[in-house]
Amino acid sequence: MANLTINGKPFTLDVEPDTPLLWAIRENAGLTGTKYGCGIAQCGACTVHLDGVAMRSCGISVSEAEGKQITTIEGLASGNTLHKVQEAWIAQDVPQCGYCQSGMIMAVAALLNEKPKPTDADIDEAITNICRCGTFQQVREAIHTIASA
Amino acid sequence: MNKHISPRLNRRAFVIGTAAVGAGLAIGLDLPFGGPAVVRAADGSPEIGAWVVVRPDDTVVIRIARSEMGQGSLTGLAQLVAEELECDWTKVTTEYPTPGQSVARKRVWGDFSTGGSRGIRSSQDYVRKGGATARVMLIQAAADAWKVPASECRAQNSVITHTPSGRTTTYGKVAEAAAKLTPPADVKLKDPKDWKLIGKGVNRLDTVDKTTGAMIYGVDVKLPGMLNAAIKDCPVFGGKLKSFDEAKIANMKGVKKVVRVGDTAVAVVADTWWHAKTALEALPIVWDEGDNAKVSSESIAKWLAEGLDNAQPAYVGNKNGDAKAAIAGAAKKVEAVYSYPYQNHATMEPMNATALYTADRCEVWCGTQNGEAAFAAVLEASGLPAEKCDVHKVMLGGGFGRRGQTDYVRQAVMIAKQMPGTPIKLLWSREEDMAHGRYHPITQCKMTGAFDANNNLIALHYRLSGQSILFSLRPEALQNGMDPAAFQGVAQSGEAAFGYSVPNLLVEHAMRNPHVPPGFWRGVNVNHNAIYMECFMDELAHAAGQDPLEFRRKLMGNHPKHLAVLNAVAEKIGWTTPAPQGVYRGIAQVMGYGSYVAGAAEISVTEGSKIKVHRIVASTDPGYVVNPAQVERQVAGSFVYGLSALFYGGCTVKGGKIEETNFDTYNSMRINEMPKVEAVMVPSGGFWGGVGEPTIGVAAPAVLNAYFAATGKRIRHVPLRDQNITFA
Numbered sequence: 015m016a017n018l019t020i021n022g023k024p025f026t027l028d029v030e031p032d033t034p035l036l037w038a039i040r041e042n043a044g045l046t047g048t049k050y051g052c053g054i055a056q057c058g059a060c061t062v063h064l065d066g067v068a069m070r071s072c073g074i075s076v077s078e079a080e081g082k083q084i085t086t087i088e089g090l091a092s093g094n095t096l097h098k099v100q101e102a103w104i105a106q107d108v109p110q111c112g113y114c115q116s117g118m119i120m121a122v123a124a125l126l127n128e129k130p131k132p133t134d135a136d137i138d139e140a141i142t143n144i145c146r147c148g149t150f151q152q153v154r155e156a157i158h159t160i161a162s163a
Numbered sequence: 164m165n166k167h168i169s170p171r172l173n174r175r176a177f178v179i180g181t182a183a184v185g186a187g188l189a190i191g192l193d194l195p196f197g198g199p200a201v202v203r204a205a206d207g208s209p210e211i212g213a214w215v216v217v218r219p220d221d222t223v224v225i226r227i228a229r230s231e232m233g234q235g236s237l238t239g240l241a242q243l244v245a246e247e248l249e250c251d252w253t254k255v256t257t258e259y260p261t262p263g264q265s266v267a268r269k270r271v272w273g274d275f276s277t278g279g280s281r282g283i284r285s286s287q288d289y290v291r292k293g294g295a296t297a298r299v300m301l302i303q304a305a306a307d308a309w310k311v312p313a314s315e316c317r318a319q320n321s322v323i324t325h326t327p328s329g330r331t332t333t334y335g336k337v338a339e340a341a342a343k344l345t346p347p348a349d350v351k352l353k354d355p356k357d358w359k360l361i362g363k364g365v366n367r368l369d370t371v372d373k374t375t376g377a378m379i380y381g382v383d384v385k386l387p388g389m390l391n392a393a394i395k396d397c398p399v400f401g402g403k404l405k406s407f408d409e410a411k412i413a414n415m416k417g418v419k420k421v422v423r424v425g426d427t428a429v430a431v432v433a434d435t436w437w438h439a440k441t442a443l444e445a446l447p448i449v450w451d452e453g454d455n456a457k458v459s460s461e462s463i464a465k466w467l468a469e470g471l472d473n474a475q476p477a478y479v480g481n482k483n484g485d486a487k488a489a490i491a492g493a494a495k496k497v498e499a500v501y502s503y504p505y506q507n508h509a510t511m512e513p514m515n516a517t518a519l520y521t522a523d524r525c526e527v528w529c530g531t532q533n534g535e536a537a538f539a540a541v542l543e544a545s546g547l548p549a550e551k552c553d554v555h556k557v558m559l560g561g562g563f564g565r566r567g568q569t570d571y572v573r574q575a576v577m578i579a580k581q582m583p584g585t586p587i588k589l590l591w592s593r594e595e596d597m598a599h600g601r602y603h604p605i606t607q608c609k610m611t612g613a614f615d616a617n618n619n620l621i622a623l624h625y626r627l628s629g630q631s632i633l634f635s636l637r638p639e640a641l642q643n644g645m646d647p648a649a650f651q652g653v654a655q656s657g658e659a660a661f662g663y664s665v666p667n668l669l670v671e672h673a674m675r676n677p678h679v680p681p682g683f684w685r686g687v688n689v690n691h692n693a694i695y696m697e698c699f700m701d702e703l704a705h706a707a708g709q710d711p712l713e714f715r716r717k718l719m720g721n722h723p724k725h726l727a728v729l730n731a732v733a734e735k736i737g738w739t740t741p742a743p744q745g746v747y748r749g750i751a752q753v754m755g756y757g758s759y760v761a762g763a764a765e766i767s768v769t770e771g772s773k774i775k776v777h778r779i780v781a782s783t784d785p786g787y788v789v790n791p792a793q794v795e796r797q798v799a800g801s802f803v804y805g806l807s808a809l810f811y812g813g814c815t816v817k818g819g820k821i822e823e824t825n826f827d828t829y830n831s832m833r834i835n836e837m838p839k840v841e842a843v844m845v846p847s848g849g850f851w852g853g854v855g856e857p858t859i860g861v862a863a864p865a866v867l868n869a870y871f872a873a874t875g876k877r878i879r880h881v882p883l884r885d886q887n888i889t890f891a
């Protein structure tokens with residue numbers, strides 16, 4: 015059993031303590047926006063926020079996540095108002111297949127929290143997610159658009 | 164059940180109201196006198212021809228048969244239909260018909276296959292006609308109601324106007340009447356100069372759900388009572404499953420069943436996938452690896468190298484003059500051997516499919532690049548007839564050619580068949596995905612060029628040795644044993660024609676097929692042929708003491724479209740003006756998938772082995788550009804895919820299996836390694852080429868040629884990872 019707070023809501027999940035947070039979110043909490051890409055903290059598809067910090071949820075156990083505020087892509091918007099990163103992603107048509115984009119958006123949202131006006135070097139350092147479709151150019155442009163708004 | 168799937172795509176299964184077809188539940192009995200039966204979508208809205216449904220609120224639903232996997236053709240195809248339909252683009256939505264519905268209606272939606280950059284180019288004609296047909300019917304319905312000739316009416320933005328009187332109505336209001344009309348036998352398509360929506364970089368129709376986590380991919384499918392399966396197939400291709408000791412995992416949490424899947428694989432079915440995967444890893448399995456366990460990268464390389472020997476048999480794919488004689492008597496010769504490795508597609512979403520089997524029905528939910536092939540796989544694996552099966556397509560988390568294969572669909576059905584009535588979601592781990600790809604074919608190439616005393620290229624011998632995709636996947640397409648697709652990019656004519664005129668030319672392929680299964684990997688045979696040819700062109704230019712661009716130009720007089728894209732990148736990158744201090748340029752061109760493409764790169768190299776790519780320029784002539792914003796993304800994405808393969812890709816073989824297991828050993832480019840791609844569109848009109856793949860061919864040679872300019876060293880083998888060359 016694990017008690018998690020996901021997107022502000024309490025969840026009591028029937029999982030072993032060493033279950034990766036990714037699978038608890040997807041299979042036990044039923045929130046499938048967070049994606050599986052590698053399971054070894056390489057690709058970033060599973061990125062969520064733990065107390066506001068971007069983390070790769072495949073590499074964290076549920077026991078480590080207990081007591082923290084977990085935010086997934088489904089919880090990024092406030093009510094009906096999309097997060098500015100989501101807005102920018104839609105305006106700039108960033109996603110191709112979109113599979114990496116939940117993780118990409120969560121990583122970018124965390125970066126912008128920390129650095130509202132990131133330089134290209136900041137982006138290069140913070141955004142290390144894999145996108146096999148190759149949306150990097152649109153990702154970078156969208157980040158700059160948000161930063162200059 | 165469809166409500167569990169996707170909120171935007173494929174959300175409405177539609178039922179068919181004609182007795183002749185007999186499938187589904189008829190909503191309303193529309194049997195008008197003198198007209199065809201009305202076919203209705205599930206919400207009751209009428210079909211105006213197979214491609215278009217119009218709802219009373221003027222929403223237009225456009226049917227899309229090809230699959231969306233990120234390449235944007237869902238939006239592009241909708242643009243093609245909407246252009247002719249003259250509907251309000253802001254009220255357009257799309258849906259996928261199922262392959263089962265298509266088969267039941269005599270393949271009314273044509274080919275579902277989404278590969279070979281064919282999505283737009285092979286369906287543009289009939290989908291535009293689908294839009295035009297619906298427009299004619301809608302206008303006719305309005306004219307009938309007004310009792311005026313249809314020729315006095317016109318349509319724009321879903322509004323029909325009777326020009327003389329100024330009366331107007333909307334598509335939604337006349338849809339019911341239009342659906343009862345007999346479709347016109349023939350319709351005239353617009354002149355391209357009158358296009359308003361084709362050629363516009365409108366936003367994609369599928370973006371919003373991809374930013375909120377709401378988009379449903381195969382991996383996200385949920386059905387009531389569903390269980391999850393993890394699978395291991397014999398890691399040595401061609402090997403078999405001997406035995407497994409299920410008692411060892413029977414008590415592990417969540418485990419429901421351990422099943423044999425065909426002769427080669429075993430799957431664990433559990434309440435969650437995490438439980439299934441954990442138990443599978445603990446399951447003792449004995450494989451019968453067979454003879455292929457002796458094969459290694461080294462043994463494959465040796466076998467392929469033997470094929471480079473002119474004494475070995477080879478198929479001739481392109482030829483003029485007598486290259487061998489001209490080379491023998493030439494004043495100067497240049498020779499080089501190149502190689503290209505296996506590559507995994509590594510789609511972001513690993514392979515998966517969900518199957519529900521009962522004694523008289525089998526349905527599958529999956530991302531597939533070929534709905535009809537997936538459907539055929541379901542029929543075969545379930546043993547049920549077509550009318551008892553169907554495939555529900557969901558969004559693909561990348562395809563790149565991998566999801567044109569149906570191995571994962573077949574496996575899901577084989578597992579579900581052993582648990583009738585329980586939906587089973589089969590998901591491959593990334594490790595399984597790496598171990599069981601359908602890999603970019605492995606090849607080597609020996610090229611020999613010969614010059615006369617004035618440094619004119621008089622002969623070229625291009626000898627390819629290695630794997631044929633068609634031999635493995637579509638043997639019926641071989642021509643007297645020869646794989647015609649092996650010559651993509653160096654062919655005499657057709658959609659991937661060679662762009663140079665050489666007086667004596669010999670292009671041949673010594674086919675050697677190792678046991679590792681090949682597949683159509685985005686760009687397919689254009690990839691290695693372009694690297695080999697374009698890097699060697701640079702070698703020839705260097706040997707002749709000429710500028711690589713000028714050297715090419717002289718050979719391209721008979722290939723004006725190839726030349727035009729080459730000139731376009733040369734101009735944009737400023738080839739004739741010096742590059743910034745410490746920066747070097749490379750250039751390449753190729754034709755593939757009916758399109759002409761070229762690329763140029765500016766790089767710098769530190770310590771001889773650390774590459775920074777500063778700038779990329781890429782030009783494309785696909786004939787017509789349907790959505791320039793999406794074409795730009797495909798061009799940029801092609802560079803990411805092609806350069807990831809160049810720097811990090813490559814699957815090696817040891818003990819008959821693939822050694823790379825995940826993104827730690829099979830890396831992919833990140834944002835810090837990728838500059839902006841400046842895309843130049845030079846559509847010359849009059850033909851339809853593809854855009855998803857051709858540019859990959861020029862990505863690697865543009866960078867490799869720049870590397871030579873920077874260092875004086877030729878790189879003839881991929882990936883750079885194995886030669887200790889990295890991104891700076």
Ligand code: FES
Pocket residue numbers: 049050051052053054055056057058059060061070071072073
């Ligand atoms: S799935 Fe977690 S980083 Fe790849």
Ligand code: FES
Pocket residue numbers: 109110111112113114115144145146147148149233511560561
């Ligand atoms: S959009 Fe497809 S992997 Fe990033």
